[in-house]
Amino acid sequence: MSQLSRKAWMEKVTAYSKELRLPMMAQHLEMHVQEANQLDLCYEEFLAHLLQKECDARAEAARTSRIRLAQFTHKKYLEDLSLVDLPEDAQKKLKHLQSLTFIEEGRNVILSGNPGTGKSHIGIGLGLRACQEGYKVWFTTVPLLINQIKECRSQQTLRAFQNRFEKYDLVIADEMGYISFDKEGSELLFTHLSLRAGRKSTIITTNLSFERWGEIFRDPVMTAAMIDRLTHQSYLVNMNGNSYRLKETKEWLQTQQLT
Structure with a gap:
């Protein structure tokens, strides 16, 4: 040639x-x-x-x-976690969760505990792993989710948003409990999370125990219904423990003093 x-x-x-x-x-x-x-x-x-x-x-x-x-605010990978520094319950359950079988099962994961113990890191890490494995994921905070739902309703685009929301294989709703909601916000959140219950997986991170969820929903009946709907056949992870974030901050400060 x-x-x-x-x-x-x-x-x-x-x-x-x-x-x-x-x-x-x-x-x-x-x-x-x-x-x-x-x-x-x-x-x-x-x-x-x-x-x-x-x-x-x-x-x-x-x-x-x-x-x-997926709109992650940060890239936090599971491989970057120090397993021994996580709360005991998280250490026990993380191996199973990172297999992502909970997504195939359509089961929720609720990471509940005091601030700084790795809840958001685990949630984002599982979300990134799910993206890598081919799942459709969306990350948001609970306050932002409520605001977006309200905006869609006022713009008459709520049905389109609901259709997208239902189809995600995994939704990560971060920071439940940092800000309380008005009655409208509580009802909208309940309605939309209920759309996924039993069919698609949602990860919730919260700094409040279930006994204190009434502080943010301000309606005993809705609070009970929300807890029942979200926890049914869910993986509940007790994240109470020493602050993972505080430990990292102290280690960083020590390195700064040595330089």
């Missing part, structure tokens, strides 16, 4: 790759051809190699997209 005809064939392959939306093949064809020549690959091996690269790139792009659309 002459250099000119080879160039023409390469141009054709590149053009076909773009038309078929195979960007890895289009952008790196020359490199893959050289690699195949070095490895002395047959045509079938070369084709499989090209398609594998394309699939790998597409899967990575999808993972990146899922993480971006």
